[in-house]
Amino acid sequence: MTQDDAFPTPISDRSSASPAIAVSHLTKIYKSAPAVDDISFAIRRGSITGLLGGNGAGKTTTIAMIMGLVLPTSGTVEVLGHKMPDEAAAVLGRMNFESPYVDMPMRLTVRQNLAIFGRLYAVDNLKARIAELASDLDLSDFLDRSNGKLSAGQKTRVALAKALINDPELLLLDEPTASLDPDTADWVRSHLERYCKRRGATILLASHNMLEVERLCDRVIILKRGRIEDDDSPAGIMARYNRTTLEEVFLDVARGRDREAAQ
Amino acid sequence: MNDMSLRIAPHRIGAMILRYWYLLLSSWPRLLELMYWPTLQIITWGFLQTYIAANAGFFARAGGTLIGAVILWDILFRGQLGFSISFLEEMWARNLGNLMMSPLTPIEFLLALMTMSLIRLAIGVIPMTLLAMWFFDFNFYSLGLPLIAFFCNLVFTSWAVGIFVSGLVLRNGLGAESIVWTLMFALMPLACVYYPVQVLPHWLQLVAWSLPPTYVFEGMRALLIDHVFRFDLMLTALGLNAALLLASFAAFIALLRSARRVGALLSAGE
Numbered sequence: 375m376t377q378d379d380a381f382p383t384p385i386s387d388r389s390s391a392s393p394a395i396a397v398s399h400l401t402k403i404y405k406s407a408p409a410v411d412d413i414s415f416a417i418r419r420g421s422i423t424g425l426l427g428g429n430g431a432g433k434t435t436t437i438a439m440i441m442g443l444v445l446p447t448s449g450t451v452e453v454l455g456h457k458m459p460d461e462a463a464a465v466l467g468r469m470n471f472e473s474p475y476v477d478m479p480m481r482l483t484v485r486q487n488l489a490i491f492g493r494l495y496a497v498d499n500l501k502a503r504i505a506e507l508a509s510d511l512d513l514s515d516f517l518d519r520s521n522g523k524l525s526a527g528q529k530t531r532v533a534l535a536k537a538l539i540n541d542p543e544l545l546l547l548d549e550p551t552a553s554l555d556p557d558t559a560d561w562v563r564s565h566l567e568r569y570c571k572r573r574g575a576t577i578l579l580a581s582h583n584m585l586e587v588e589r590l591c592d593r594v595i596i597l598k599r600g601r602i603e604d605d606d607s608p609a610g611i612m613a614r615y616n617r618t619t620l621e622e623v624f625l626d627v628a629r630g631r632d633r634e635a636a637q
Numbered sequence: 638m639n640d641m642s643l644r645i646a647p648h649r650i651g652a653m654i655l656r657y658w659y660l661l662l663s664s665w666p667r668l669l670e671l672m673y674w675p676t677l678q679i680i681t682w683g684f685l686q687t688y689i690a691a692n693a694g695f696f697a698r699a700g701g702t703l704i705g706a707v708i709l710w711d712i713l714f715r716g717q718l719g720f721s722i723s724f725l726e727e728m729w730a731r732n733l734g735n736l737m738m739s740p741l742t743p744i745e746f747l748l749a750l751m752t753m754s755l756i757r758l759a760i761g762v763i764p765m766t767l768l769a770m771w772f773f774d775f776n777f778y779s780l781g782l783p784l785i786a787f788f789c790n791l792v793f794t795s796w797a798v799g800i801f802v803s804g805l806v807l808r809n810g811l812g813a814e815s816i817v818w819t820l821m822f823a824l825m826p827l828a829c830v831y832y833p834v835q836v837l838p839h840w841l842q843l844v845a846w847s848l849p850p851t852y853v854f855e856g857m858r859a860l861l862i863d864h865v866f867r868f869d870l871m872l873t874a875l876g877l878n879a880a881l882l883l884a885s886f887a888a889f890i891a892l893l894r895s896a897r898r899v900g901a902l903l904s905a906g907e
Contacts, residue, residue: 404900435903438902438903445898466740475731476733477730478735479726490655493652494739494740494741
């Protein structure tokens with residue numbers, strides 16, 4: 375429904391057999407400090423993967439490099455089979471993101487914001503799509519209110535609506551439930567789960583919320599000081615650290631306790 | 638967004654124009670500000686022109702050169718501000734990441750900003766010209782067809798400067814915002830807005846003639862004082878503007894790439 379005439383999917387899309395995201399020896403050095411240090415991973419299509427790590431672990435920089443907002447110092451990123459950022463035009467219409475580092479224009483109403491992003495993504499039948507999102511994400515009561523006059527929870531739902539406006543194949547989420555009350559956060563997670571199942575979409579999310587990652591993710595990549603500390607399913611990682619929650623694993627990693635010591 | 642992409646889709650440019658149009662309509666201070674300074678300018682300079690014309694023979698003969706210069710300068714200055722402020726709105730709103738991650742290409746973004754500069758210019762300058770007509774008996778539109786050449790050349794220069802300073806702000810954050818408001822004033826003495834180029838020392842004249850607006854202001858004086866349209870001046874200005882626009886676009890792309898390298902798009906604030 376959102377196929378942009380300017381960015382058609384190639385008929386023999388080499389991306390269809392490729393991972394949703396393939397990162398190889400990715401490194402980002404700001405001045406002399408490495409923010410991301412030689413990481414490699416591939417993310418299967420239709421999966422939900424969590425990037426875990428403390429502050430400064432490199433989660434946001436990794437996601438930004440995948441989106442093409444930050445250029446790597448070295449290494450490569452492929453998204454939906456296309457090299458980023460060189461072939462970004464081929465994939466930007468098929469992906470979307472939500473991040474606490476960006477806002478929607480505050481003076482514009484929710485409807486106006488969604489209409490503008492819908493046009494940018496060449497969404498067909500935009501009015502119907504906005505109505506659908508308003509219904510799905512419970513935005514109808516404030517669709518004609520300025521974005522700046524919304525509560526934090528409402529803003530998050532609007533940002534999620536913007537991220538879903540083009541029905542993306544790939545969704546990158548940076549702290550999608552940060553600053554939300556438990557009820558709204560749970561509601562957002564349920565919506566993401568439903569979306570992923572219905573669309574067969576791939577989600578990569580960075581989060582500090584271990585319950586969220588346990589609940590949503592098929593796979594967890596733990597980053598520490600820009601490097602991959604561990605990479606497995608939540609159950610696999612917890613078993614390896616002999617812990618019952620990811621939060622305990624996170625504390626072990628953050629405090630430098632290795633797997634053997636944790637056991 | 639691929640830095641080198643030159644794809645242009647009208648629906649994306651239209652979406653961006655709509656975004657700025659909604660913003661203007663939602664904020665009466667923004668609309669008022671567009672007309673406030675041009676109105677003050679024309680009133681101040683209009684009275685000065687009236688006073689000088691009554692007391693100096695040359696200016697009496699060269700009626701309208703001051704007011705004409707004020708209006709043309711405002712086209713140049715407001716054209717650049719109209720471009721740059723629309724760009725700054727994205728920085729202030731922390732919306733740049735959303736745009737950079739969307740299929741919007743740099744050229745489409747710049748074309749939308751150019752269109753908005755024209756819209757904002759119209760809102761600010763048309764009332765100014767009407768005031769000049771009613772209060773100071775100066776019909777700006779009586780310049781006729783040459784006015785189109787003056788207008789186009791000034792707007793092209795304003796876009797070139799707007800593109801360049803937007804790139805600087807993109808790369809350096811809102812700490813560089815003051816450049817948006819001040820850079821054009823650096824051109825003012827060299828562009829010979831209110832006096833002929835011959836007033837400048839010889840070496841500065843060479844610098845002045847490298848700036849497209851100098852040709853426009855000289856052309857305006859030739860038209861109002863000698864009643865001659867200097868087509869040659871307009872053609873040279875057009876050539877210089879083409880070079881300036883290309884250079885500013887290349888600079889914008891280079892600054893955007895540099896912003897990506899240092900991670901400035903993620904922290905597009907101070």
